[in-house]
Amino acid sequence: MQNNFRPNRKEGFVPRKKEQKDKDGFRMNYDIIAKEVRVIDEEGGMLGVMPPRDAVRMAEDRGLDLIEVAPNATPPTCKIMDYGKYKYEQKKKAQVSKKNQVVIDVKEIQLRPRTEEHDLDTKLRHAKRFLEDGDKVKFNLRFKGREMAHSELGHELLAKVMEALKGIGIIEVAPKMEGKQIFCLVAPDPAHLKEVQTKKKQQLAQAEKNKEQESE
Secondary structure (H helix, E strand, O other): OOOOOOOOHHHOOOOOOOOOOOOOOOOEHHHOOOOOEEEEOOOOOEEEEEOHHHHHHHHHHOOOEEEEEEOOOOOOEEEEEOHHHHHHHHHHHHHHHHHHOOOOOEEEEEEOOOOOHHHHHHHHHHHHHHHHOOOEEEEEEEOOHHHHHHHHHHHHHHHHHHHHOEOOEEEEEEEEEEOOEEEEEEEEOHHHHHHHHHHHHHHHHHHHHHHHHHHO
């Protein structure tokens, strides 16, 4: 149970002049300043409207805290709960949510108008790997000096790249001239990505199964 300063009950309930909240923004126990609050118990049951001092005493009798969960309601809504346990559960939920969150990176690949075939093949392999990992790929094709006079070579090269990635990626931003470079953005093809992820899961499951069999 959260420790809070409590005024002398014989002198009546006197809220603090300076409003205080915990670091999560909740008023709790004797820091609740409303004249009346609607109270919910720890099981979710409605206990009715009452002065906060009465609600705090009910919470104390149960070894719990009174938390103002909806300060803008009329009257404000408070819930009786174990605040320490509540904060722990919220922290665990946040960790699970973060773990399940899909993070998409944008990988950049640099090209030149006259990139040689073997270099292009290497860059395409990298692009395929990035896309199958769920990342986006941005291709930057830079021109130098007189190469700007033959910008069609750059467009032809990017068209070749798009053709090579067909079925693996989809064009999110078509080739676009910007200063002395052309760029385009390719995102993973959802159907292909799902297929790749399914295969990876199956391979992991099989590897785990083989490992268990070897240990027997």
